[in-house]
Amino acid sequence: MTASTSPGARFRQALSEEKPLQIVGTINANHALLARRAGYRAIYLSGGGVAAGSLGLPDLGINTLDDVLTDVRRITDVCDLPLMVDIDTGFGPSAFNIARTVKSLIKAGGAACHIEDQVGAKRCGHRPGKEIVSKGEMVDRIKAAVDAKTDPDFFLIARTDAIASHGVDDAIERAIAFVEAGADGIFAEAAYDLPTYQRFVDAVKAPVLANITEFGQTPLFTRDELASVGVAMQLFPLSAFRAMNKAAEAVYTAIRSDGHQKNVVDSMQTREELYDRIGYHEFEQSLDKVFSGAK
Numbered sequence: 001m002t003a004s005t006s007p008g009a010r011f012r013q014a015l016s017e018e019k020p021l022q023i024v025g026t027i028n029a030n031h032a033l034l035a036r037r038a039g040y041r042a043i044y045l046s047g048g049g050v051a052a053g054s055l056g057l058p059d060l061g062i063n064t065l066d067d068v069l070t071d072v073r074r075i076t077d078v079c080d081l082p083l084m085v086d087i088d089t090g091f092g093p094s095a096f097n098i099a100r101t102v103k104s105l106i107k108a109g110g111a112a113c114h115i116e117d118q119v120g121a122k123r124c125g126h127r128p129g130k131e132i133v134s135k136g137e138m139v140d141r142i143k144a145a146v147d148a149k150t151d152p153d154f155f156l157i158a159r160t161d162a163i164a165s166h167g168v169d170d171a172i173e174r175a176i177a178f179v180e181a182g183a184d185g186i187f188a189e190a191a192y193d194l195p196t197y198q199r200f201v202d203a204v205k206a207p208v209l210a211n212i213t214e215f216g217q218t219p220l221f222t223r224d225e226l227a228s229v230g231v232a233m234q235l236f237p238l239s240a241f242r243a244m245n246k247a248a249e250a251v252y253t254a255i256r257s258d259g260h261q262k263n264v265v266d267s268m269q270t271r272e273e274l275y276d277r278i279g280y281h282e283f284e285q286s287l288d289k290v291f292s293g294a295k
């Protein structure tokens with residue numbers, strides 16, 4: 001894997017080398033570096049994460065393409081791991097908008113994305129009351145996205161939210177049509193058991209993604225369980241984000257009630273650890289070199 005290949009090509013390479021490919025949510029550039037250090041081959045920017053983390057808003061289709069691109073650029077500027085991005089319903093409504101989304105995302109260094117078949121006023125995929133567009137409308141979304149790929153290796157995943165409202169048969173029929181329209185992979189949102197994943201894998205001739213998000217409709221299937229039914233990608237969209245929020249809350253509460261941070265300082269990343277993770281000393285050394293004239 002070299003950074004001279006396109007992000008899309010690096011994503012495809014990782015997908016061919018790890019089964020299933022573990023893809024972890026990295027809410028910001030710092031987390032992207034932590035994920036790389038932990039050995040992951042691919043990372044993810046969650047739409048719900050951009051909404052909740054960057055904006056303090058719910059995952060209800062409120063954040064814009066620019067909100068997402070800002071976070072994408074910050075991550076791709078410092079981390080060469082291929083980044084998959086949640087583009088919700090594509091930031092439409094028209095094919096032109098969707099094309100612009102895909103082109104901008106590739107320009108910002110994105111390697112892959114998923115676009116879903118919910119209506120524009122979308123919800124989190126694990127909440128009740130989701131509405132979806134017709135199969136034909138979603139096929140048009142996909143065609144617009146495929147046509148806009150300025151990197152042919154950019155990996156376009158079609159997500160179907162149909163299981164909840166229309167059942168597995170309908171969702172699989174959709175998935176087949178989405179692959180025929182040019183999607184490179186299928187995201188079977190809120191699948192609830194392994195046989196359902198197996199059915200998707202058997203029916204669609206493209207890699208299938210399992211969204212193993214916590215506190216949702218999908219049990220926390222392991223890598224081995226998903227491998228046993230042929231799932232190609234295991235997504236953890238918000239795991240570190242949820243843990244980080246809980247940790248922050250504990251620190252705020254403790255300092256407020258104790259009047260000092262002594263009781264929580266052991267739970268903190270140290271200054272040295274932080275500097276190590278972001279390459280602080282390397283930056284300083286490179287600056288020293290520049291000003292001392294050394295090569």
Ligand SMILES: C[C@](O)(C(=O)O)[C@H](CC(=O)O)C(=O)O
Nearest residue numbers: 046047048124125126213237
């Ligand atoms: C994957 C997802 O689209 C996201 O935005 O991260 C969410 C995750 C979640 O809310 O747990 C979803 O599944 O809709």
Ligand SMILES: [Mg+2]
Nearest residue numbers: 046047048086
């Ligand atoms: Mg999302």
